[in-house]
Amino acid sequence: MDQILGKVLRDAVWERLDMLADLATRADAQSLVSVARSELPRLTEGWRAMLEKHEPDERGDCPTCSTRWHRCKAPCSVWQVAHEHLVAGGLAPQRDLRRAARRSSAAVPTQTRSAEATGRHALIPQVATH
Structure with a gap:
């Protein structure tokens, strides 16, 4: 049951x-401003949470x-990806965010995904995800 719920949650997030x-690539200017005003605060709060x-503990x-x-x-x-996408900007990998085709195929375990699929940049040392 947890796997089904997890898949439903993941699919909903990917769809969003x-x-x-x-919207960012196709919306007219007025719609884009409206979406930005409503979604940017939600996205920044999500990143912050x-x-x-x-956040590192007292031992780092x-x-x-x-x-x-x-x-x-x-x-x-997580901090490395945040930096890549929120600060590094141009250094962050360019990916097609539409993953519908990938979602329809068999799930790939996280540890076997390529650097591009996980959003990691080749110049950033890889840290094992736990």
């Missing part, structure tokens, strides 16, 4: 991102990515 990406969970470890047996030093992969 696809819709926003489509996610990044707060990955990411409490979310670390496990009992393996500590993940900050910055974890």
